[in-house]
Amino acid sequence: MSDSFSLPLRPVRKKIDDTDTLPIRIAQINAQRGSFKDVTEESLSEEITALRVSGKQELDIQGTEESGNNAEDREQQLFTSRSEMLEFATQAQIEACYALDFVSLALSKYTPRQVEASMTPYVKQKIPSGSLGIDRIRTPDRTEANKKDIELVSKGWKLESFSSAANNLLEAATRLQKEVAAETKYWSEVLAIKEKGWKICRLPRERQTLGVQHGFLEATPVFRDRGLAALRRADDGSLYVDRGIHATPPKAVRIRIQDDGNIVGVSQPARIKHDDNTSIQETLIHQARDSLFEEELFYELNREARSLIRHGVETTQNQILFQLSDNRQVLVDLVPVDDAAASDQDMTQNLPANDLAHAIACSIRLLLNHAHRKNHRRRTSIPAAISIKKKPTGEYSLLQPSIAYLQHSSHLQWLTSCLHNITATLFSAGLKYRYWKTKPPSKDTQETVTSQEKSIPLVESLVDSFLGVQETRMAGGFCTQNNWYKIMVRTDLSPSALGTEFVVWTVHSALPQKHITQRFGTREDLKEFLLYLFTLDIVHNIPFRGSRKPVSSASGASREETEATVHGADGDDTKSTTWEPTFAEDGEITASMPGEKYNKKLKVTLNEESLELLCMSLSSTTGMVEESKYIWHVDETKGEPHTTLQETLRRLEAGG
Structure with missing residues (x-):
């Protein structure tokens, strides 16, 4: 164990040298005492004598003795000063060589052979001789006319600058006025939408942008995230609804009754009648909400139809089909709501089974709303005990x-x-x-009590x-x-x-x-x-x-x-x-x-x-x-x- 050695875990502290470097000292001497050419031995002796008389020399000598106590610091300082002196000397030599090359190149136009000896080999190889010349010219005298012209030009530039600044201020004021009017119009339309009962909030990924919640919070996550549209401002200040990349034409679920291969009943999509005071933006919000609801409805119908295959429900080519009787069947599909669809509705208004198709369409929409209510009640009620098993999300009972x-x-x-x-x-x-x-x-009394307790x-x-x-x-x-x-x-x-x-x-x-x-x-x-x-x-x-x-x-x-x-x-x-x-x-x-x-x-x-x-x-x-x-x-x-x-x-x- 005596041969073992120990290593310190703490890092070695480097001594901080607070003394000034040599260039700084030289600059200080030049600022305080002037050039070195004025310094002589007699002047330094007189200064030392004066300092001894004033008592300041004792403090300097004491400081010198204290600094000389550490021989290592003095040696380190000596090497540092030596390296700095060599560095500055080298730099001065390089700059002197640059100056000599410049002067030699300038004189090469007149006496090329004499100045070649003073040029460096690099300059001789890269720069041709006589490429740089020097001429001496005489500066023209300024007359009174020239002075007046300069004053007029400067005055014109000042006037033009003042005029430009005034125009910029007027343009900024006009732009600010238009911006205020546009903002006022935009916020008035936002306030009108909020007063209609729509929920206004910030977009999750664009905190500086407002949005309107036109979807249903209890819907499937895919459609719940699509139920938020941005309320953006146009250049004139008008508000427009931006539904993003998921924007699709309005669609609706259609129910058709087929009897022996012939269509005998077609459901009519619900149309909301707005009064004259309803804005275009609110109408678009209604259309977006209805279309999103219909898309979610058809999505849930397809999910449920897959679980009802054993009961005769079929799904083919974005269409759901199930039998009502031996000769009658029901077709469910998602169709766009446009002018062509409106003309088809006018042609199918007097079919005998329209009431049945309309009843089925109303029932599936009411059942989807009922499922949303159940989700809301389940979400706001006291949660059940925590369990490791995750409860599966079942299909909504819409078609069943x-x-x-x-x-x-x-x-x-x-x-x-x-x-x-x-x-x-x-x-x-x-x-x-x-x-x-x-x-x-009759139902059991206990079931009635339980239903009342809920x-x-x-x-x-x-x-x-x-x-x-x-x-x-x-x-x-x-x-x-x-x-x-x-x-x-x-x-x-x-x-x-x-x-x-x-x-x-x-x-x-x-x-x-x-x-x-x-x-x-x-x-x-x-x-x-x-x-x-x-x-x-x-x-x-x-x-x-x-x-x-x-x-x-x-x-x-x-x-x-x-x-x-x-x-x-x-x-x-x-x-x-x-x-x-x-x-x-x-x-x-x-x-x-x-x-x-x-x-x-x-x-x-x-x-x-x-x-x-x-x-x-x-x-x-x-x-x-x-x-x-x-x-x-x-x-x-x-x-x-x-x-x-x-x-x-x-x-x-x-x-x-």
């Missing part, structure tokens, strides 16, 4: 409620028409079946109810007592749902299980099941052994309706025929007389438009099969009297 409502209405209309046709067909055969629409089940405005709660699942219930009764059916039509178009679903609850004594629940996803399956239920009820209500007892109708039916549903004969009981359902699910019934084999077979076929009864009997004389067919149509409920099913059965029994 409209499609769900329209498709649900279409399914409900079809179901009502189907039940009406079936019951009307059966009524033409003398059978009365009833169906009715039931009330939806303090949601009435308008928003009303829109939220429209966003829910569409559900309608219908019920009906059979001819057999205590037998009934209930149908629930439920439409849910959420991304994980299955669309429209039909749920049927049936209670019937002829079923293997008296209470069954069936779910269907298509209309055809539901229709087939309903026809099966009605056929089963008809087959099991044909009386056995010629019973004259009337079959009761559905619960809640009147006495007249019950009496109208009697099947069988009410008169003569000479023959007693036994009707037995062999294949009730297929509508087949066989009949026989006591002590005889089966000699009659009935086939009941029910569809939406007609009821067909086919009777096949074996002739006792010829041994051949004889067929007789009876048909009741849905359009026979009105008009002339016709044979009922009850009368037909009597006739078949009598002919047996």
Whole structure:
């Protein structure tokens, strides 16, 4: 460890030399004492003697002794002075050489050979001899006329300068006046826009420029950033709205209804009517706001359409398409609002489905505003607990409620028409079946309390109810007592749902299980099941052994309706025929007389438009099969009297 050495961590301090350099000292001596040629040994001796007498010499000697205590400083000062003297001597030599070259070059015109010896080799090589000459001229004398001319010229220049300054001041005053008028006009228009309720603020990247917030703060970030336009000033002071590089022609979302390939309805874009006092700038701001809203609307519709592909929503060539029914579909696109579009609107004003297209257009715009309100309430409410998982931003429900409502209405209309046709067909055969629409089940009380605690405005709660699942219930009764059916039509178009679903609850004594629940996803399956239920009820209500007892109708039916549903004969009981359902699910019934084999077979076929009864009997004389067919149509409920099913059965029994 004794051989180790240590290094200081602190930097070495350099000694500061506060003494003046040699050129400064020489300049000071020249200023104080004059030139060195006047300094002699006698004058210096006299000065030293005078200083000793005055006592100042002691101070100088003391200062010299103090400065000489440090030998290193004196040595350093000596070397520094020596280097400075050499530097100045070299510089003086160079300047003397330059002067000698200049004089030699000037004299080379007259005595070139004598001056070549005093020139440097560089000057001899680069500059030709005799290129510089010297002449002596005489300065002309100034006369009185010249002096007067100079005075007149100077006076003219002064007058011209004063005139130019005055003109510049007048131009500056005029320019200032115009600038004040332009600023006054600009700020008055800005104030007018602010008084109309528009938000005025500074641009984020141009703090010296004002802007107007015409967009929506709760919109998607892409459109929220585009909702700020600069209010710039023209040369005349008028205000114009600068939307930047994102400025596009005004556009609007158009809804078209297509039926069998023909356009039967077109929505009309909303047009704001301004009074005469509305400025052009405010009109442009309104157009920018509406166009930005429409672009955001179409953007959100496309986002939602991608999640609704499983429900039949398609997106092709900047167009959204979805089905309302088998023959009717809706087209949604974004079109420019210009004079050509206005002429097309005039041609499509009287189409039959314009109201439906306008209703869809209004609904999607209201739902986008509703989404903005929900975003604002979520942003201003107390935030939830911090979580690592980031909540995904879902799509707005814009198309989904409209499609769900329209498709649900279409399914409900079809179901009502189907039940009406079936019951009307059966009524033409003398059978009365009833169906009715039931009330939806009441909501849970806890849900009502929770919704009240949230303090949601009435308008928003009303829109939220429209966003829910569409559900309608219908019920009906059979001819057999205590037998009934209930149908629930439920439409849910959420991304994980299955669309429209039909749920049927049936209670019937002829079923293997008296209470069954069936779910269907298509209309055809539901229709087939309903026809099966009605056929089963008809087959099991044909009386056995010629019973004259009337079959009761559905619960809640009147006495007249019950009496109208009697099947069988009410008169003569000479023959007693036994009707037995062999294949009730297929509508087949066989009949026989006591002590005889089966000699009659009935086939009941029910569809939406007609009821067909086919009777096949074996002739006792010829041994051949004889067929007789009876048909009741849905359009026979009105008009002339016709044979009922009850009368037909009597006739078949009598002919047996």
